[in-house]
Amino acid sequence: MTLFVDTVLHEPHVRPGTMLPGCVHLRAGIRPADIEHVTLVVEASDGVTVIRHRVATGVQVRAGRSRSIPFLLPLPWETPVTRIGDRSLGPTSVGLRTLVAGDAGAGAEKEDPEPDPMAVHPLPGHRRVLDAVRRLGYRLESTGFGHRSLPGVRRSLPFFQEFRFRPGPRHAGPSTGLRVAVVANPVGVDAVVETEGPDGALEQAHFTVRHTDGPPAPDR
Numbered sequence: 001m002t003l004f005v006d007t008v009l010h011e012p013h014v015r016p017g018t019m020l021p022g023c024v025h026l027r028a029g030i031r032p033a034d035i036e037h038v039t040l041v042v043e044a045s046d047g048v049t050v051i052r053h054r055v056a057t058g059v060q061v062r063a064g065r066s067r068s069i070p071f072l073l074p075l076p077w078e079t080p081v082t083r084i085g086d087r088s089l090g091p092t093s094v095g096l097r098t099l100v101a102g103d104a105g106a107g108a109e110k111e112d113p114e115p116d117p118m119a120v121h122p123l124p125g126h127r128r129v130l131d132a133v134r135r136l137g138y139r140l141e142s143t144g145f146g147h148r149s150l151p152g153v154r155r156s157l158p159f160f161q162e163f164r165f166r167p168g169p170r171h172a173g174p175s176t177g178l179r180v181a182v183v184a185n186p187v188g189v190d191a192v193v194e195t196e197g198p199d200g201a202l203e204q205a206h207f208t209v210r211h212t213d214g215p216p217a218p219d220r
Helices: 124-135
Strands: 003-009 019-028 033-044 048-061 066-074 094-102 116-120 138-146 160-167 178-184 188-196 202-210
Touching (some): 003 094, 048 066, 124 160, 124 178
Antiparallel strands (some): 003 019, 033 048, 178 188, 188 202
């Protein structure tokens, strides 16, 4: 299948639970391209798949011609946050890949050569959770993904985002770090806080923070 694929995001700065607008541009070479389907895949770092969404089926592009497919991709509420204000939450990243599959006689699956990076900003519930931890004197150290069970938390994805904190200079408690697992939904954010107790045992607490609880913390 002789086909050139280019995906353009109209707004790469998004929030979980919103729509990602963009357009897939297709251009055939010297032969026509018969396309079985065009699929968008939102992937996070470590190869974690957030969502797969088919945006077109049965598309034909005549030889030497171009065709564009606009889309509005619904992002899950549990999409990982990658940026707070002007700070990138590396190494966590989220990008969009475009897969184009030809019919049985058209050749192998093709894709846009480079994933399109996305900046996912926090929801108000995320910001309130993170701001509450900062007020306790902790500093954000890193982010990553967890796959373990979170009792009492309803999830739609097989993973969750986890924020890891270390005590800062204003922290008055024990000098142990903590982990905060966050799972967002349309109403708010479930936060599961894990820390090491005085006897070395892991202690866990579950909090629910609504997006509308009090004034939002600044996105920083």
